[in-house]
Amino acid sequence: xxxxxxxxxxxxLPVNSKNHYMEALTMYNNSYIRRHIMAKFIQRMxxxxxxEGDKVPKLTRVLFPWSGIFRDACYQLVGTFLTQYAxxxxxxxxxxxFSAQYGVxxxxxxxxxxxxxxxxxxxxxxxxxxxxxxxKFRPWIEIGAIGNTITxxxxxxxxxLGLVHGWGYVAFMIVMYFLWDLMFTVNDxxxxxxxxxxxxxxxxxxxxxxxxxxxxxxxxxxAFALLTLSPGNLGSYKQVFxxxxxGMSLAFLLTQSMVFFLCKEKKRDPKQEEISEKSHFLDxxxxxxxxxxxx
Numbered sequence: 001x002x003x004x005x006x007x008x009x010x011x012x013l014p015v016n017s018k019n020h021y022m023e024a025l026t027m028y029n030n031s032y033i034r035r036h037i038m039a040k041f042i043q044r045m046x047x048x049x050x051x052e053g054d055k056v057p058k059l060t061r062v063l064f065p066w067s068g069i070f071r072d073a074c075y076q077l078v079g080t081f082l083t084q085y086a087x088x089x090x091x092x093x094x095x096x097x098f099s100a101q102y103g104v105x106x107x108x109x110x111x112x113x114x115x116x117x118x119x120x121x122x123x124x125x126x127x128x129x130x131x132x133x134x135x136k137f138r139p140w141i142e143i144g145a146i147g148n149t150i151t152x153x154x155x156x157x158x159x160x161l162g163l164v165h166g167w168g169y170v171a172f173m174i175v176m177y178f179l180w181d182l183m184f185t186v187n188d189x190x191x192x193x194x195x196x197x198x199x200x201x202x203x204x205x206x207x208x209x210x211x212x213x214x215x216x217x218x219x220x221x222x223a224f225a226l227l228t229l230s231p232g233n234l235g236s237y238k239q240v241f242x243x244x245x246x247g248m249s250l251a252f253l254l255t256q257s258m259v260f261f262l263c264k265e266k267k268r269d270p271k272q273e274e275i276s277e278k279s280h281f282l283d284x285x286x287x288x289x290x291x292x293x294x295x
Contacts, residue, residue, distance in 0.1 A: 050135075051264045054201040056208065060263040064198070065211035067259050070251035071145075071187070072219030074152060077248055078180055081227045081241070082155075083109070086173065089237040091159045093166040101170045108174045116181055123189045136268065137194035138260045144187025145256035149249040151180040156245035160238050187256065198266055223248070 051057055083105065086092060092101045132139040155176045158164055164172045195212065199205050230240045 050267045052267050054199040054204060054266075056198050056204055056266075057264050060198070061204075061208060064194070064259055064263050065208055066215045067255035068191070068212055068215040069219040069222070070248055070255050071191070072216040073223040074148065074219075074248045074252040075184060076220055076223035077227065077241075077244060078152060078155065078177070078184075081223070082173070082177070084227075085156075085237060085241050086169075088231070089159070089241065091165060091169045091238075097166065101167060104170055105173065108177070112177060112181055115178060116185070119182060119185050120189065123185050124193065127189055127193055135265050137190045137197065137265060138263065140190030141187055141194070141256055142260040144183050144185070144190060145253050145260075147183030148180065148187055149253040151176055151183055152245050152249040155180065156242050160242045191259075194265065197268075 051060075086105060087102065092098050127137065127140055155173070158172065159169060195209065196205065198208060226244055227240070230244075231237045234240055235243075
């Protein structure tokens with residue numbers, strides 16, 4: 001196999017010269033070494049990122065729940081305060097256009113609730129069905145955090161630069177909101193799916209769940225305190241929300257990246273993996289139909 005690869009490489013190089021031959025050989029060896037190092041790195045990440053038994057590692061037990069502080073703060077920034085930002089920051093037109101634009105935003109946010117109800121089970125199915133080499137939940141947590149950070153930054157930086165206004169802002173906000181909702185769902189479903197998978201020990205799981213709830217409350221309080229008291233006292237709405245979005249989204253990304261790199265997942269039961277691989281999308285609807293609570 002290596003010989004065929006080397007021959008393929010030489011077919012593009014003049015190999016009559018010894019120097020050219022050695023150069024080609026060096027290029028091949030360097031490429032092979034890089035692939036070998038990357039494979040070793042990924043395998044080490046896989047080995048490092050899992051544990052066996054119901055005793056959750058100490059770092060995971062502490063870091064996983066408390067990483068949710070800025071996750072929930074960032075959620076409140078968009079999920080609760082975005083309409084307030086649109087109303088008070090001057091990004092909409094005045095007069096009759098203001099009422100029409102705000103009405104369109106309101107309808108769009110109502111439709112987003114429907115969109116949220118659709119993408120949640122779909123994302124849950126995707127996470128249950130597929131698995132990365134680096135883990136089942138942590139990669140999705142990181143992907144969602146990266147996407148969330150990008151969308152939140154764009155959501156407040158672009159208007160602050162005066163690049164969108166009036167109907168342009170309405171269209172921009174709607175598109176960014178739906179993208180943000182999708183990215184946050186990726187992170188959120190991955191995060192909450194990892195929580196019960198950490199351990200089967202009910203007491204251990206209850207302690208971690210309590211910490212998650214407290215961290216979420218702290219994040220919500222910080223967001224409300226900052227975004228309610230700061231506008232007018234520390235600057236205009238645009239300024240306060242701009243710096244809040246930068247701080248919260250980057251802190252969100254940092255803490256969720258710590259979960260990705262430092263926290264561990266419990267090794268999955270092979271039987272459960274087999275069940276997950278055999279699951280189908282239509283099973284979502286069968287579960288809903290058979291659920292007596294929803295009838």
